[in-house]
Amino acid sequence: MTENLSIEQIQSFKGKYPKQLWYLFFSEMWERFSFYGMRGMLYVFMTSQLLMKDTDANLQYGATQAWVYAFTFIGGLFADKIFGFRKSLFWGGLLMIIGSVILAIHPKEFFFIGVSFTIVGTGFFKPNISSMVGKLYKDDDNRRDAGFSLFYAGVNLGALIGGYICIAVANGNLWTSFVPVNLRWNYAFGFASIVMIISLLTFIQTQKSMGDIGLSPLLHLDNAKRKILEISTYVGSILIIPVIMIMVSNTIYTDYFMYLIGPISIVYLIYEMRSFTSSQNKKLIAAVIFMLFSVVFWAFFEQSGGSLSAFAVNNLNNTIFGVRLDPNGVNNSANSLFVIAFAALVGIVWLWMHKRKIEPNTVVKFGLAFLFLAGGFWIFYYTKFFADANGRTSLGLFSFGWFIITFGELCLSPIGMSAMTKLSPLKTQAVIMGMWFLASAYGQYFAGILGANIAEASENSSNLEKLKVYADGYQQLAIYALVAGIVLIVISPLVKKLMQEVK
Template sequence: MQTSIETKDDFFSNKVLGHPAGLFVLFFTEMWERFSYYGMRALLVLFLTSTIAAGGWEWSKADALSLYGTYTMGVYLTPVIGGLIADRLLGYRWAVILGAFIMTLGHASMALETPIFLYIGLGCLMLGNGLFKPNMTSIVSKMYKDHPEKKDGAYSIFYMGVNAGAFLGIMICGYIGEKVSWSWGFGLAGIFMFLGMLQFYFTKNIFGSIGLLPSEEKKLQKAQNVVTDVVEEENVPKNIARDRLIVVFVFSIFTVFFWAAFEQAGGSMTIFAKENTTRILTGGAGLTFKIVDALLTIVPLGIISFVLIKLFSKTISRFKLGNLILASSFLIIWGIVLWKVEREFSANTTEIAASWFNILNSLFIICFAPVFSKWWESKYNLPGSLKFGLGLVLLGLGFGFLAYGSTAITSPEIKVSMAWLVFAYLFHTLGELCISPVGLSYVSKLVPAKWIGFMFGVYYLFLAMGNKLAGVSGSMIEEITHKYSLTTFFLIFTIVPIAAGLLIAALHPILKKLMHGVK
């Protein structure tokens, strides 16, 4: 049974780039949330492991990476509860607003840089994310319930907001945190989360009746004499349903292997960037990097600003305050970006922030996501098990570059080319595009309709396990490097994903049979 609430709001009468203006309100709200999340994530391990003299806390890598794993695990666990709270009590809108406010408090707490406020801050970020994340996507889904043919395009635009926020957050918060002040880096993440919350709050009526309190939805339903739609579910025999659930369970297990390695990005790979990578450039190399870095910052921000102007033209008359807050946010961002570019060009040498390398994932996603989308829609599309296998192999190959590059490190003073990290992030992103969207898609295809909500929760539980395992395994970097070598550490993340990828690919005939026709 699904309840469909018909409204008089015609979302598609007020378009921006062919989609409802409300989608772009969500785009920018999600962008600021991802700005804050990835901006903080890029700094956390660096801050904890930096020396006291550099303003850090000089934690051991093991302790810092263990905490990082616990935090990212919590981020995947809380959305299950947040979705239920929204459905039963708050509605989507207030869940998003409350979640954003709690996350703002979390970032503010971390900016105080004391142990107790660090833990309070991380707790708030986990709780706030649980309320925010699932209900943003729920609003998108509700907006397009009568326009399923436009849903893929809508989610693609929404996903661009995710990556735009991650890109800008890592670029700006990472730079400010490492080169100016850790507190300012953490604080900026909170400031833009707060501005994103205000923008959403003052523009929320653009969604019509979508996302109201459950009690208000029922009243509106009665007032409009809305009839509950009965959705005919596929009558799947229990043996077939059991086999398909086995496939979901198998995919979930291999997802753990993927995220346990992939999430080294915010942990051991960031430490590798900080301690083992050549980040000081001079002469022509330094100037080239400054130009590339400036273009990578200004061009995407210019494109997003163009979308912002398009949104203004459609909504400024109805939502002046929300638009003014959004415009103010962008003016601040432009000011910071231009200051950063000027500061870097006036410096005699170029020192690349260790957190900078994290932007490569978002950059490569933006570049390659359309290519993979076309591939999956073509006649050369791969079965799910082979996509998982390919994704894991690509992930392992990415760590292979780091393992090979690390062979030159025979003492702590030796630094290696940044090219090894660039290649690693490239292959990791290609692997992510094979697995991350595919896993969720197959859960929705293989699970009976009445169990989908529960099974998505189970799937996210496995993602949480993978993230925690990433922290636990990453925390062994010092021990393994001291006992063997840094190459050995990265070889573990090379061999295990490749072996897992080959194994799930070999299981394809069995999994295909268990799917009973699902493609």
């Protein structure tokens, strides 16, 4: 393995992808197995094991996921100011391992404390590995979008495996020959801890190839002063876990937090903008516009872990082309399967279009994302016309809806991560990436509210009536997504001016 490379040597790679991208790819892949495996179990665990009502489980899911993504802003801030990307990754991964081990030991009794460890750990891990990917490219390198698309395939390879295996084991639809019935949930959470250990070991063994990327921003300080700041951060992140546990288990506190964290982050960004040029600030305004629209996108997309989980449990049959599958496992993993199949291809298409000077700009790509999102939710709505008398409908058609939505995600998520690294000045890059994930937090939060409203409307209904209520709710989301996509395409010339030379 090549060591001690300069940033110039790393960024001057030949071919389509830098080799360091593959190291980050595999580290992120295993981390996403852990994260999406646990994410896919949340709703079902809360309704079947903690016996929560559907409405409460949707709100709890939204609150938990909102905290996960909100903490990425905090993790990005500490990476920028104290840890650097590498130590943030290691510390976050370690906390995630502890959280999933706690859940594996006794998921019912230790549910909220295990989830709280995972929330804080993800906050330190997630935004910083994405920022490291951005550092592998020069600012004007048009291969960046393709690189982020490949990285996103790694994210989804982990999400595919973990998203299906964990919930299928927990539901008793996989590996029943060696997983004891009374320990299904313990095993499922245990798998998340094992793969997180693999992720951390992968990063530790390959980080020397990263040159100076991700090192502490405090290397110029006296060693003793730096250690004090780092140890204080370690201790503070442990002490905040009981607070997170209380706030996650009581969704009203999440409401208060979400009312505050967004405005505070914007105020902080405005404070940082004082030291930037007018040109840099225009780019930051464009970044904020992308963040605001991404809130809407994720509020709809993240029905996957809430209302669509309920839809999968209650209203989907369990076969595709005669193959018996776990419907919730399909809901959790179908999107990831399609991303893996098409992410690299989409990246190559962007490169092909760029060479012919016909590649759509980032704003138009975002608009296309919403059009695909609208198409997918319209298909979810259309499943109601294939339902039987028991309210069960086609798992295959449902999966096709995810196929359509996948192209929307590929037009928004990897492109958005790439845009954040291009639009943000060097000194705030991790914070901007954290704000990008904070926008996802708001999306998760609103997803829980939307899902709870759908669940409340179908309360005390027959299974067939529930199907109709859920399907009609998805039709409304399709309409809203269509409107958002049209608005984005219409305002694309204005946003393009703010972005200046950034494509």
